[in-house]
Amino acid sequence: MFGLSKKPVTILTGYLGSGKTTVLNELLKNTESDGIALIVNDMGSVNIDASLISKSNVTQADSKMIELTNGCICCTLQEAFMTQVEALAKDKHIKRIIVEASGISNPASIADGFLMYQESHKKLGFYLDSVVTVVDADRIYTEFLDGLKEKSDERQKEIIDEDPDIINLIMDQIEFCNVVLLNKCDLLPEDKKESVKKVIRQFQRKAEIVECVYGKVNPDRIFKGSKFDYDEVMNSSAMQAALAREKAMDEGCVDEYGISSFVYEEKRPFDHEKFSAFVEENYPENIIRAKGYIWFSDDDIHVQLFEQAGRNASISEVSNWVAAFDEKEKEEVIRSFPDIMEEWDEIYGDRLNQIVFIGKEIDKASITKMIDDCIDKVPYTATQPELVNKENKKIG
Template identity: 35%
Template sequence: MNKKIPVTVLSGYLGAGKTTVLNYLLANKDGKKIAVIVNDMSEINIDSQLIQNGGFSRTKETLVELTNGCICCTLREDLIMEVEKLAKNGNIDYLVIESTGISEPIPVAQTFTYIDEEVGIDLSKFCTLDAMITVVDAFRFWSDYESGESLLERKQTDDVQDIRDVSDLLIDQIEFANILLISKTDLVTPEYLQAFKSFLKKLNPEAAIVPMVNGAVAPEEILDKRLFDFEKASQGAGWIKELNDEHIPETEEYGITSFVYRRKRPFHPERWYDWLKAFPQEIVRSKGFFWLATRNNMSGILSQAGSSIQIQGAGNWVASLSKDEQQMILQEDSSLTSRWDDILGDRLTEMVWIGLEMDRYEIETGLDSCLLTDEEMVSDWTKLSDPLPPFSSN
């Protein structure tokens, strides 16, 4: 087998400008042989038509169209088989996959890092995932992010089970990228662009940020970068770094701030629910673990992006397990040992808040008012009213 083919995955919300980037790349490929897989949701494959109109169909490279589905679900098998075929045929230097605007990046990355048991193909034999790239629309980002709409409401998915909000998808695509391409920079002011870059840096401190106009980005900026590492990408989000005390301070001059809220006392479910219903608008991203008095055995996880707020179960607290199980886990995880409390064990609330012009004192005071009082701490927690929805497992 010849050397592995580097794969670049181009993500980004619908209309962000992925196809424009692809057109520019193919027009300025400087002799490189690039194979392209275009994945599009619509019955009429507009994206690939644009690419063909841009001259791509008259070149010697290969264009493969995958329609009526999404990389992260129905077309996964098609994608894997198509990539294997292209790789085995050889005679290409790079493979670029333009994913649909509603596809999440992690399942795409997993396609290249794990053997697919159903199809029985291990793409890592032929390819190496080079970089995950997300195109972010500087002009439309905030209107999409703050819309409060779901993909279903926007008629951007045919799956009635798909309950994702637009804001969640935008954040997922930003947080898991190696490179963020900012499109439509000619439609915003230089001051806005600087602040927007800082905001993206706060969400994903590891990503390279490249502003562009009309999709013009040099091939060497996005091809053969050797940037992707699944473990690193999984830990690259700004909220994870903040939780690990890796603070990114340089964004504060634009009013973009963040802090970690840590308390070793559970939330009162009713007061926590009321606080969440009146969620401060200046918080644009928050995520982390919380301790709820009425669900003392299980850790909760809060994930907020724009107007989308989700809570779910994050597994049992180690402190709720048997002594033998606790000892086994503590021996395996030294970081857990260092923060273990003799009385509470690992139970605590630990959440990251990222926002624009946030009043940290006001937010912390509000959160503190949701904690159990001294009197409530010694009462029967099972008798507290709990209006929060049940913890889901995903």
């Protein structure tokens, strides 16, 4: 009976300009506002989104709205956010909690926060009911499909100058959700709209895609539709599945729009200069999205995250390879996670270049050849530490 009394939480995410606040306003207009609590997160010191909601025609008398500013609920404000959700869930007058996340929020990090909070608080009065990503259909077409064709010099410059972190964030938001609200569908004819859906399906295989115009959507599609399942969402993302080495993608499969995907894997390190030249000078324009972990011969300590969307690419450090840990720390990790030894290499340890590519009419052989040419041809040598296998016996 306790489970039935838990309050559902809906996370509404989507990048700036996608129509998130408009969707929220429309949901409130067409839903019984009695018992709804709103949490609005904005990175600025003045919460513009909350102001728009307050000035709309939505009656706020029976709703409770909380503003979280000067931070993001997926990182700096995560603890404050979870505490606020818990407090709202204890209010007997509240039946549902809707969260409008900041445009720069990563929904995967928000969901991780829910899981961690759940582990440390056994009797929660709420649960993550759905993660809804609002997507600008016109923007996706322009920057990923139309972006592969010839266009004006001015539009080319806009795409090239776009911050790669922004483009990759938009893709992350699409990958990690159980509902995609495809907004601004009126800006595209049917054939282009269908091509956008096909692209989205390459990034997120199972999320329900709901078309809408001006943010108008039947609330039942959100509140009574598919439910959020963390493992299912993770596994249904083509990127996450491949990077988790589950190979869930149908490699070599080409859809009717010529969109295909493949996974590049190589244990040997990249030459930093060659790989950078490939990304900056010779990167195939018809690759829509790429994401993966790489390493360089001049830095065998750090795991580098490579991300590309449209015409933009970025490389950033995200962690250290286990093989680069000191002996004591390495043994502790292997003892706690013995499965790591299943793919442990005698020379490289857990170091691995693994990138997922999704593109339109891509030539796998040609791209693979270009990436292979970036591999450092000088044999890699490292003093290999004494390791411990699953039976805690020394090997190597």
